[in-house]
Amino acid sequence: MNRTALSPRLAALTGHQLFWPVTVLALLLLANVIFTRGFLSIRIEQGHLYGSLIDILLFGAPLILVALGMTMVIATGGVDLSVGATVAISGALACHLISQGHGLAVAVGVAVAASLLLGLWNGLLVTRLGIQPIIATLILMVAGRGIAQLITGGQIITVNDQGYKMIGGGYWLGLPFSIILVAVALAVTVVLTRRTALGLLMESVGGNAEASRLVGIRSSGLIVLAYVFCGLCAGVAGLMISSNTLSADGNQAGLWIELDAILAVVLGGTALTGGRFSLAGTVVGALIIQTLNTTIYTAGIPPRTTLVFEAAVVTLVCLLQSPAFRAKLGRRRRPASASPVTAVQQEVKV
Structure with missing residues (x-):
């Protein structure tokens, strides 16, 4: 295969939405393999799977779930x-x-x-009252912490319920139950x-809400549905986080997870302006963030520098995902002899 035939295929490959996120994730895993012995090894103990890769999926499960909900909100042109x-x-x-x-069913049911x-509150603020999504959700972002503190009385609540432990720290069929829960949520979201x-x-609503309304699409209903789904995902993620430690901290639980979720969506190639979205890209983006955190900890890098490496x-x-940036790099690497203007000048001289 000659170079001319290879170039379009290579350009199509590197231009794919998932190429660069997957490449960065692979490089992070490769770095861990080099610096951490047995990083890719997975062992079975008492019928359960253990290993660094399993840990990445386990600790990244709440972020993946929240990012799925965030993807749907961003797709409609909003943010939560x-x-x-x-x-x-x-x-x-x-x-x-x-x-x-109270029983486990009551506790989980009330929380969900x-x-x-x-x-629903966020969706109604955005659609019925016309408040900008960033402002509408910022209200609950600030007030919600206070509500959580009121529920816990400003203390860390600890429980001892093995059924509750199952949600975020239990195993089923050899795998962490939270991973299975996220896989089911992802599959249902993909199907729907x-x-x-x-x-x-x-x-279509994210691309142009007004045009969608004019052609008969109930854009307000879809936007509310996206926020309700995002709230559901965040609620289940909260159950995962608290059940994994069998405790609830109204001040620290889920702190800044909204920023990681937005980053995961952006890393996956979904534009913040709304419109087309990629669920697979969101999952890869969340795995990049969790793998990066794991890399920092296993390499012995001070945790206070985590945000710098993430940035x-x-x-x-x-x-790398920006077509304009890649085009600039391509123009700089292109030899002068390949320029169409230069070729025309040479023909004129002949």
Whole structure:
């Protein structure tokens, strides 16, 4: 195969939405393999799978779930800054009810219902009152922490319920239950958005909400649905985080997870302006963030520098995904003899 035939294929490959995120994720895993002995090894102990790769999926499960909800909100042209507060409220409610003697089903049901209501609140503020999404969700972001603190009484609530432990720290079929839960949520989301017209309708609303309304699409209903789904994802993630430690901290639970979720969506190639989205890209973006955190810890780098490394990796991936940036690099690397203007000048001289 000659170079001329290879170049279009190579350009199509590097121009794919997932190429650079997957490449960066592979490089991070390769760095861990080089500096950490047995990083890719997976062992079975008492019928459960253990290993660094399993840990990345386990600790990244809440972020993946929150990022899935964030993807749908961003696809409609919005953003949800309150997911961290929803995580804290959900975990606080569940642990508080369990500590008061209520059953597991009641605690989980109330926490999930509250998360749905918080998502509905955000959606109604955006659609009915016309408040900008960043402002509408910022209200709950600030107030939600206070609500979580009121539920916990400003203390860390600890519980001892093995059924609750199963959600974020248990195992099923050899795998962490939270990984299976995220896989099911991802599969359902893919089916609903890619096997039905729902995903296309949300993309059209994000691309142009007014035009979608004029052609008969109920854009307000779809936007509310996206926020409700995002609240649900954040609520379940809150259950995962609190059940993994069997405790609820209204101040620290889910802190800044909204920023990591937005970064995961952006790393996956979904534009913040709304429109087309990529669920696979979001998952890869979340895995990049979690793998980066794991790399920093295993390499012995001070944790206070984590945000600096995250910013560097995010900047690199965003630049590589930018067609304008890649075009500039291509023009700089192109030899002068390949310039069309130069070729015309040479013909004139002859």
